Amino acid sequence: MEIQRVAVIIEDDADIRDLLNAVLQQSGFNVFTAPNGSEGVEAVRLHNPTVVTLDLGLPDIDGFEVIRQLRQFSDAYIVMLTARAEELDTLMGLEAGADDYITKPFRPRELRARISAMLRRPRGESASDTETTVSVDAPSAPGQGTAAPAAPAPAPAPAAAPGTLAHNGLTLNPGTRTTEIHGKGVELTRTEFDLLQALLEGGRLVRTKTDLVRRLRGEEYDTGSFISDADERTVEVHVGNLRRKLGDDSKAPRWLETVRGVGYRLAPQA
Numbered sequence: 001m002e003i004q005r006v007a008v009i010i011e012d013d014a015d016i017r018d019l020l021n022a023v024l025q026q027s028g029f030n031v032f033t034a035p036n037g038s039e040g041v042e043a044v045r046l047h048n049p050t051v052v053t054l055d056l057g058l059p060d061i062d063g064f065e066v067i068r069q070l071r072q073f074s075d076a077y078i079v080m081l082t083a084r085a086e087e088l089d090t091l092m093g094l095e096a097g098a099d100d101y102i103t104k105p106f107r108p109r110e111l112r113a114r115i116s117a118m119l120r121r122p123r124g125e126s127a128s129d130t131e132t133t134v135s136v137d138a139p140s141a142p143g144q145g146t147a148a149p150a151a152p153a154p155a156p157a158p159a160a161a162p163g164t165l166a167h168n169g170l171t172l173n174p175g176t177r178t179t180e181i182h183g184k185g186v187e188l189t190r191t192e193f194d195l196l197q198a199l200l201e202g203g204r205l206v207r208t209k210t211d212l213v214r215r216l217r218g219e220e221y222d223t224g225s226f227i228s229d230a231d232e233r234t235v236e237v238h239v240g241n242l243r244r245k246l247g248d249d250s251k252a253p254r255w256l257e258t259v260r261g262v263g264y265r266l267a268p269q270a
Contacts, residue, residue: 253267
């Protein structure tokens with residue numbers, strides 16, 4: 001039997017809390033609710049949910065602070081619900097570690113669609129199911145022949161785990177969902193991990209912001225779904241968070257290179 005997914009609702013408005021409860025239960029979640037930030041943090045700690053919906057306007061703790069506290073111990077998908085239309089509030093929430101946002105009043109169908117998109121994101125095969133380590137330098141263009149093997153390095157580095165993506169000392173293992181730089185772990189949110197995996201898989205091929213939005217929605221091809229400027233700005237914020245956590249410099253990148261007006265790709269192999 002499949003284990004039922006868990007969701008935690010952190011919302012002070014009883015009517016909205018009841019609506020969210022109904023929507024998430026209909027989507028197959030076992031739901032726990034909290035009327036304020038303090039109880040919400042403890043509920044997430046206790047129940048280890050897959051998804052958290054969070055009202056930014058809480059009576060006790062600022063919603064941005066709740067996100068920061070949750071990110072100290074939880075990798076749950078965090079969806080902000082806010083009545084504030086200002087872009088700055090949205091960007092602050094995303095920078096604090098949220099994955100997505102919906103403005104109030106919201107449509108239940110939209111909330112279900114956004115949560116379903118997050119849960120469809122590719123998680124990668126387990127390490128035991130993959131046979132080779134993938135080098136992510138410059139992938140061959142379609143129809144191009146296999147390049148001649150490079151001369152062996154005089155002192156090769158220890159072999160990475162099967163299925164690992166590696167570039168300039170950065171390694172990402174989709175099976176264990178871990179990221180390291182020269183053997184030192186880097187803590188990423190689920191969205192940051194998924195975005196970094198997409199860029200590593202793309203290598204030196206440019207991934208447009210639109211393409212990355214679709215990847216984060218779990219869409220393997222263009223389904224014609226609407227992608228707004230806010231969706232693309234969300235990707236920009238997540239890339240900024242990635243750079244900060246990796247210690248990367250946007251002006252002299254080691255890993256994530258901006259292609260102005262288009263999107264992102266990996267920096268050249270060092």
